[in-house]
Amino acid sequence: MTALLPTYKRFDLSVAKANGTTIEDTNGKRYLDFGSGIGVCNLGHRHPGVQKAIEAQLQNYWHTSNLYHNPIQEEVAELLVQNSSGDHVFFCNSGAEANEAAIKFARKATGKTKIITFNQSFHGRTFATMSATGQAKIQQGYGPMLGTFEYVPFNDLEAVKQAIDENTAAVMVEMIQGEGGVIPAEALFISGLEQVCKNNHVLLIVDEIQTGIGRTGKSFAYEHYGISPDIISVAKGLGNGLPVGAMIAKGKYYNVFGPGTHGSTFGGNPVSMAAAKAVLQYVFQADFLQEVEEKGRYLQERLTEKLSELSFVSDIRGRGLMIGIECTADVSPVIARSMQEGLLILSAGQQVIRLLPPLTVTEEEIDTAVDLIYETLNNVVLEDVQKVTQ
Numbered sequence: 001m002t003a004l005l006p007t008y009k010r011f012d013l014s015v016a017k018a019n020g021t022t023i024e025d026t027n028g029k030r031y032l033d034f035g036s037g038i039g040v041c042n043l044g045h046r047h048p049g050v051q052k053a054i055e056a057q058l059q060n061y062w063h064t065s066n067l068y069h070n071p072i073q074e075e076v077a078e079l080l081v082q083n084s085s086g087d088h089v090f091f092c093n094s095g096a097e098a099n100e101a102a103i104k105f106a107r108k109a110t111g112k113t114k115i116i117t118f119n120q121s122f123h124g125r126t127f128a129t130m131s132a133t134g135q136a137k138i139q140q141g142y143g144p145m146l147g148t149f150e151y152v153p154f155n156d157l158e159a160v161k162q163a164i165d166e167n168t169a170a171v172m173v174e175m176i177q178g179e180g181g182v183i184p185a186e187a188l189f190i191s192g193l194e195q196v197c198k199n200n201h202v203l204l205i206v207d208e209i210q211t212g213i214g215r216t217g218k219s220f221a222y223e224h225y226g227i228s229p230d231i232i233s234v235a236k237g238l239g240n241g242l243p244v245g246a247m248i249a250k251g252k253y254y255n256v257f258g259p260g261t262h263g264s265t266f267g268g269n270p271v272s273m274a275a276a277k278a279v280l281q282y283v284f285q286a287d288f289l290q291e292v293e294e295k296g297r298y299l300q301e302r303l304t305e306k307l308s309e310l311s312f313v314s315d316i317r318g319r320g321l322m323i324g325i326e327c328t329a330d331v332s333p334v335i336a337r338s339m340q341e342g343l344l345i346l347s348a349g350q351q352v353i354r355l356l357p358p359l360t361v362t363e364e365e366i367d368t369a370v371d372l373i374y375e376t377l378n379n380v381v382l383e384d385v386q387k388v389t390q
């Protein structure tokens with residue numbers, strides 16, 4: 001019996017330490033980490049530049065409050081706005097809080113309450129972000145959701161047009177639905193969506209919590225679509241493992257979050273900010289992002305080459321280093337077996353294997369992972385066939 005609530009279904013792996021793409025368990029067994037803590041340690045575990053920045057900040061101060069100026073917050077905000085369509089930043093501690101801020105912000109900015117989101121989207125676990133999430137399994141057991149969200153099919157512009165009414169404040173969308181199964185938004189859908197939002201004075205909120213901070217080979221995934229969102233939410237990779245989230249908004253909405261209207265005790269914590277500054281200075285370099293794009297292409301090519309002969313692999317998709325391998329059966333035995341073989345991978349829904357390796361992953365590590373995935377998929381399926389024929 002444990003003193004923890006059973007909130008998470010955990011694998012039988014107790015982490016002792018981690019470095020780069022490698023995790024070591026308490027028995028000394030080593031694993032190649034192709035999940036990065038669900039897309040968090042984008043620069044690998046304990047990246048030396050980030051670690052140095054954190055250690056330096058620990059010597060200065062750990063926390064005061066948002067009643068005083070925090071110069072590193074200013075620097076991180078500057079880096080975010082220089083590299084996005086936004087002009088001003090609010091800092092918080094997680095993805096859900098970033099989206100929560102975005103929801104409140106959009107409602108206050110427009111004086112309207114309805115927010116349109118998409119089927120199989122994921123936006124977080126607070127009450128508003130759970131209500132925004134288009135997945136019944138996330139909402140189950142919590143009674144009525146907030147009634148101001150309407151869910152429409154993903155990649156369906158007509159459905160958005162029909163859902164928009166005079167009370168619509170915003171549309172909230174992921175560029176690649178992560179938890180929902182690594183499903184990329186279509187180019188025409190996103191350009192059309194931006195136009196529809198503009199025509200109807202509806203804010204476009206892009207949830208970049210999983211896709212942002214270099215994950216897809218651009219600073220933010222919306223850049224692939226050539227759009228300019230009104231609000232962007234980020235978290236996960238921003239602190240490379242330290243908790244931090246941010247909501248970035250366009251300049252014309254500067255006064256929406258005036259003093260006392262929103263806040264967070266820990267938001268913009270100086271140690272997390274030191275990590276975020278080091279992360280952004282590294283990730284937002286054009287040559288680094290180009291490498292991510294190339295490595296992503298290499299990973300998809302290797303996977304396609306190796307896995308397309310397997311009849312139960314139905315699709316390989318994604319962008320940069322955010323890849324989904326759709327299978328025709330439940331992938332949980334594959335994830336468990338892969339762990340035994342020393343490779344940590346994720347699922348996204350029941351039938352999709354999700355790969356989110358650190359952006360610093362090497363080609364050699366990619367080769368090893370692809371071979372292990374191939375072997376694991378083959379072995380798990382062979383075992384199933386044997387079970388059936390026995």
Ligand code: PLP
Binds near residue numbers: 094096125210
């Ligand atoms: N939005 C997206 C797209 C996510 O993938 C997640 C987490 O997986 C969240 C929001 C929620 O982030 P957090 O778990 O940091 O609250």
